[in-house]
Amino acid sequence: MATETTTAPAPARSTRKVRWWRRPWIAPLAVVTALFLVSTLPRYVGLDPSLSLVPTDRGPVFYPALVTHILAGSVMLSAAVLQLWPWLRAHHPRVHRWSGRVYVASAIVTGIGALVTAQFPSSGVGQQVANTFLGILLLATTLLGFRAVRQRRFGDHREWMIRSTALAFSIVANRFWSTALIVAYVPGALTDPDLAFGAPEIEGAVVASAWVSWIVNLMFAEWWIHRKPKKRGRAQKVR
Template sequence: MTRLIEPVRTAPAVARSGGVRSRVGWTFVLLTAVAIVAFSAVPYFSASLAELAEREVGLAPTYAQAHPLVQGALYAHIAGGAVALLAGPLQFWRGLRARLPRLHRWTGRVYLVGVGIGGVAGLVIAPSSPAGYVGLFGFGALGVLWLITGWRAYRAIRRGDVPSHRAWMIRNYALTYAAVTLRLWLPVLLLAPLALGLPWEFDAAFADAYAAVPFLSWLPNLVVAEWLIRRRGLPSYRLPA
């Protein structure tokens, strides 16, 4: 069977010295990850789903009456995703890798455990997404790819293939970062009709915006990830000619 995607093995990656843009980008990713965990994840552990649903906090109204198994999966998804969001940037901190490789490895294990828990739990709650079938397939695909790329990153480092490990970790964190980009896209899509001079009503605009983010939250992230991978000379993918 013809392979649709073929790996491109480039020359061994040469570590680039950290420039200002690189540090600014890393800091932005870290701060936005911390902000999303603080303002979107922590509230779920401050009160019951029923209480949060009364205040219309996040997804609480959708899952407040769900089966206990689904509610448990929601909490597992939030906790695993929060751990992965916070631990992920540390994996790309050159100073940590160089000076404290043991801590880097343990942080990576914690990160991948968070991905595993969050990914499996995400597949459990995807059928209950308020975005309907779009949410099921969009967030379901995200969960599957999140687990696959995490597994590939783990397998690569176990066999000593550091360049491939780095490439798969970049792809994986791009998917983890969907938790942030989803919340960046929502206000943009919500206000787009106003910018275009179209009739606007909040509930309808929010429903339209939320119908787009199940795919929009992570597909552009993967494109950017692949660009970064090629820029760093790591094993990348291309469509065959």
């Protein structure tokens, strides 16, 4: 904060309504999240392993951990959208606080589930290490953000929760990166799925996607945190 040379009280925070086009990303984010959940959840709510998007024959612990991870993750992503909605934060702070508590609780469960499922990789140790790091970082950033808000360090809280949310949405980003990398590793795989079956390059694409999906998100979060905000009009002169 800049130092002041006057004893006059700081000006009150502007109460001007923020127009929706100043936050154009919230609606697309909500739509993408909804589409992701609609396409994923039905396969797991019935607890039928045969509907799983990934093989479940990895021991008795894997499928329960996977279902827990996905169900808790669905709550986490839904709460994250509410947390990122500026209008809700400004006009309904109590709802914002409660959705934040839901986010923290579900993120902890999701992170623990990720740590368990990561130990049963389908594509080797590279995927195992990537998903283990993701689970640890999701837990760490979420808990650090929660501790910061409990200590009323709201600036630190905001930064840690931005990182946590970026990691949370890496599962959504993984859908994009896995498709893009499979196309890069196995050209023609989308038009001819038979090319993908048994191709050794697929494992490389899966491992690369496991790393890229959360690293790129985290890099974007760091850029967002440390970017220089645009000046909104000329600064008021100190009288």
